[in-house]
Amino acid sequence: MKLNTFLTLLIPTGILFLVACSNDTQMESDSLQEEQPANLQKYIEQGRSISRKMQGILLSNVSSAIQNGGPAHAIAFCNTRAIPLTDSLSELEGVKISRISDKNRNPNNVASSDELELINQFKTNNAKDTVLSWDNNENYVYYSTIKTGMPACMKCHGSVGSDIRPETLNALDSLYPEDKAKNHALGDFRGLWKIEFTQ
Numbered sequence: 001m002k003l004n005t006f007l008t009l010l011i012p013t014g015i016l017f018l019v020a021c022s023n024d025t026q027m028e029s030d031s032l033q034e035e036q037p038a039n040l041q042k043y044i045e046q047g048r049s050i051s052r053k054m055q056g057i058l059l060s061n062v063s064s065a066i067q068n069g070g071p072a073h074a075i076a077f078c079n080t081r082a083i084p085l086t087d088s089l090s091e092l093e094g095v096k097i098s099r100i101s102d103k104n105r106n107p108n109n110v111a112s113s114d115e116l117e118l119i120n121q122f123k124t125n126n127a128k129d130t131v132l133s134w135d136n137n138e139n140y141v142y143y144s145t146i147k148t149g150m151p152a153c154m155k156c157h158g159s160v161g162s163d164i165r166p167e168t169l170n171a172l173d174s175l176y177p178e179d180k181a182k183n184h185a186l187g188d189f190r191g192l193w194k195i196e197f198t199q
């Protein structure tokens with residue numbers, strides 16, 4: 001499907017706030033205004049439910065890592081556990097869950113060039129989520145916005161020099177030399193959940 005055709009599927013609604021090395025949580029009750037084809041509606045609902053579950057898991061894990069050892073310690077946690085945790089839920093749900101960004105921290109989370117265009121559309125429309133097919137309706141992919149919606153995000157994604165402590169910065173610099181995910185303001189666009197449904 002070409003970008004301009006699937007853009008009609010974008011659903012501009014409220015803001016998705018996020019928590020922890022992922023997002024939280026207060027998805028606004030989203031007026032999925034129009035008539036989505038029934039099959040897309042099904043993927044939208046599943047995508048919402050799975051991304052909510054996933055963000056809850058990441059949030060509780062990161063919160064306890066911060067409590068146990070502060071943000072610098074929690075970075076090591078995110079580095080080793082964020083992707084395995086998403087993989088476990090993927091397996092359980094029979095989908096593939098990931099997070100992608102135009103300003104990614106982990107190089108594995110980089111958006112493809114088509115997805116960069118999609119991200120621009122999300123930003124322009126302040127859209128919440130959408131379902132697309134990249135391959136002639138063989139497989140569907142759910143995407144939803146992740147924002148730095150909580151002050152806690154700033155400890156690791158905020159301004160160097162004020163929000164991010166020196167020891168946190170050291171941990172980030174050594175694990176992510178190509179990090180693009182610093183110097184965000186509260187409420188910035190941070191990336192997208194991506195949930196792939198294969199037939």
Ligand code: HEC
Pocket residue numbers: 018019020021022023024062066071072074075076078079080082083099100101103104105106107109146147148149150152153154155156157181190191192
């Ligand atoms: C303790 C530090 C820490 C906090 C707090 C934190 N993050 Fe992260 N975040 C990370 C690290 C480290 C990664 C890279 C994880 C990996 O290697 O898979 C990351 C990755 C991400 C990613 C995946 C895309 C990418 O850039 O690799 C998103 C999206 C994200 N964070 C959003 C948030 C949001 C939203 C918040 C606040 C609700 C938040 N993070 C709070 C450390 C943190």
